[in-house]
Amino acid sequence: MSVDNPQQALREFQGVFERLRRQLQRVIVGHRDMLDQILVAFFAGGHVLIEGVPGTGKTLMVRSLGEALNLSFNRVQFTVDLMPADITGTRMVADSNGRREFTFVPGPLFSHVLLADEINRATPKTQSALLEAMAELQVTVAGTTYKLAPPFFVLATLNPIEMEGTYPLPEAQIDRFFFKVVLPYPDHSEMQSIIGGTTGATLPTVEPVFARDEAAAHVEALRALVREVLVAPHLEEYAAAIVRATLPAGSKFAPPGPAPLPLDEHIARYVSFGSSPRGGQALLLGAKVQALLDGRVNVTYDDIDRVAIPALNHRLVLNFAAVADGIDPRTLVERILHAARKLRH
């Protein structure tokens, strides 16, 4: 696939996306929107933080995605005693032709798809080991930098109910996740399908969409296509206004000048820190994927709105008042989107 033939590339993208969705839905019952969000983040080149109670299929979803993409897949179960070298790899003494020398042994980070299961159970030091890999696709061990092979995709899961012995993710770590997807409990019909489908003699399996040797290149080509999607200036302005609206006015980090949108009183009351520019990048890149999925090569307002909640909800740092009042970041983002409708031309 090449961008030289954009019409064909567009059709190819839509086809791949649809095939991936279909394969994942063979093993994942329901959660169609969550699956789409994960795929959007994947093709946008981001990482996904999945939050959900145990048993809702988080790990199965990530593993199925790796299998469907036919990319290298590793899983790391984060625990308190997990060390950074356990993730990034370490130098070990190896015997080579009668000589002993340090040889770098790559960790589970060196893969295309990494499942960081229950990432909040590791210490912040270990969690921070992912920062460089997620942002710059490289790992530095003992002064030596090792490049990660693209595509690199991290799927981390969070267990929100078992807070004992957990370490909240640092803000910088959270900000590096493209989307945060919340997996709710399945509804009644989905529960019935899950029970019936997973207790039989044969378990559903995932067929790979790509051949192994060409999967990485194929995915990279699709990611490049996503970045070619056109965005009009007023849509960039719209996305920037949404991000700006997440910043509380009282913050000393608030930018100077008037905001395009009036400050929402909930934002002022409940938000300590708003979204970073990465939030805006996530908005536009996610919107571009949405546009391609819709058969367009240009972004619209609706594309931005569709990805706003998963792109921004984990970037809002709420204060104690919000926790006390039970404020969900999703509601704050929805309020911002509602206010931003007047910016539409």
Place this chain on the structure above:
Amino acid sequence: MPAITLGLAEVEDRLRVVRRRLNTVTVQHSVYVGLTAVIGVVTVLMVLGLQGSASAFRAAAWCGAAVCVAAVVWGALVARQRWLDVAATAQLADRRAALTDRLVTLIDLRTRPRPAPLAPVLVAQLLALSGQWQPQRIVPRRVPRSVFALVAALLALASTTFMERRPPEPAAPGQTGTGTTGAMHAAGTLTAPFRTADVGGPAAGGLSVPGGLPAGTLSEGQTADGREASGSAPRGDSQLGGSSREAQGAPGQLPGDATDGSQGKGAQGNQGQKQPGGSLTALPDRLQEAIRRAFHAEPLDKPQQLAAHPDLGTRDPSAPGEDQQAKVDRQHRDATEARKNAAEARAPEKGTGQGAQKGQGKTKSGEQATQRQDPRSPNQTFDGNSPAAGDGSSPGGLMDAKGENVVIDPNAPKTFKLTITSFLHAMEQKGDQPRQPSKKTGMTGSVSGASTTQVAVNERQLNDDSLRKAEIPPEYEDIVRRVYSLRGDQ
């Protein structure tokens, strides 16, 4: 890729058409709204001019001017604000044709050139959706809806042509002038022709007689002020002057024709004048009757005109059936009585006539002063030596009895001489020495007995002298002239 380039040109061409249509509609809208406002203001002013008071009209005129200016400014601002450039046109077309920002994105791509491998796809999609953004669909109206407002405003303006003018309000009794010599009450006696003359329209028929000036000419210089005072204002000195002018230029014209806006002017001019002899306000009636009877006047051959005149309407039409001798006696008796009254009235009038003129000249406004300076209406001197009207009038002359074939010479003298020749003949027969009358010059509207010619008068005429020297309003000069003319015909 040539195909893509051609497609882009097609998109741009269509966008240009859409933009032209949109901007045309915008300009039309602004113009229509502005015109609607202006026409609406004109309509309101028309209605107020016809039905409302002067103060309301004045206020509405100022407000209307402000509204017109505001409408024009608003129209310009709206046109400027709604004037669409290419990007804004693309945005509007995107929204109206549900193109999901494709046009905007393409236009932005054209204005900010950068590598865009997907641009051909965008152009192809726009061309595939060309049915959705036909100019006729995006701008369905070539003419904005505001044209209906303009049409409605025009209809409203046209409807004012069917609106009748509000009749003048009856004047308050206190509005009547006081003390002006020769003042005549016109209150309640004005008839339709007079009101017609008020509005400046042609006073067809009415009191005009053949040979008279068109009544429309009397409305020159009339203003709303005159209209306000019409119907009740007393005739002051200015009216005397004006009436004299009319009498000079239009022999045979009844003085009622001069009942116009000058009444108001006269009323204004009389403001502040303290005229002695306020009890003489009834003098014109008596003078008229006395003159008519003294000269054995026959009833006018147009009773309807007399009826229209406030002062002649009381004439008894049954008079011709009486015995001629008794009639003459009664008329003589009445004339004697009238002369006495006139003599009484003359004394204060001598002191007031010129004084009133002076006072009037001082108190009049600029317009009225201008009128006073009209060469046809300055102070006139009637020395009585000129050939009389009556049977001595030459056809087509100024005093033509029939009032026909009158040629108004614009270079004609501004004064005329009225000589009652019967007096002169009588004096010549009696051989009495003519009395040297006091020369009264510069008294407007007064008829001096003889200013340059010494005329001997007999006793009877001497009695009439006071009447001769009385200040006779010009309208009664006209009556005399008509009566004499009728007698001459007989």
